[in-house]
Amino acid sequence: MSVLVYLVPIALLLGLSGLVAFLWSLRSGQYDDLEGAGWRILDDGDV
Numbered sequence: 001m002s003v004l005v006y007l008v009p010i011a012l013l014l015g016l017s018g019l020v021a022f023l024w025s026l027r028s029g030q031y032d033d034l035e036g037a038g039w040r041i042l043d044d045g046d047v
Helices: 004-027 034-042
Strands: none
Touching: none
16 A cells, blocks of 8 residues: 555656646647648658
């Protein structure tokens, strides 16, 4: 039972840091152009 004293705060901290990272990626525009990345892979760049 005493292990929960350590595991619960660690789990909360990891969850909060994941949420902060996700919100940062939303605000920095990581998801603005989802289709463009797929087309850039197929582009040769020779033209």
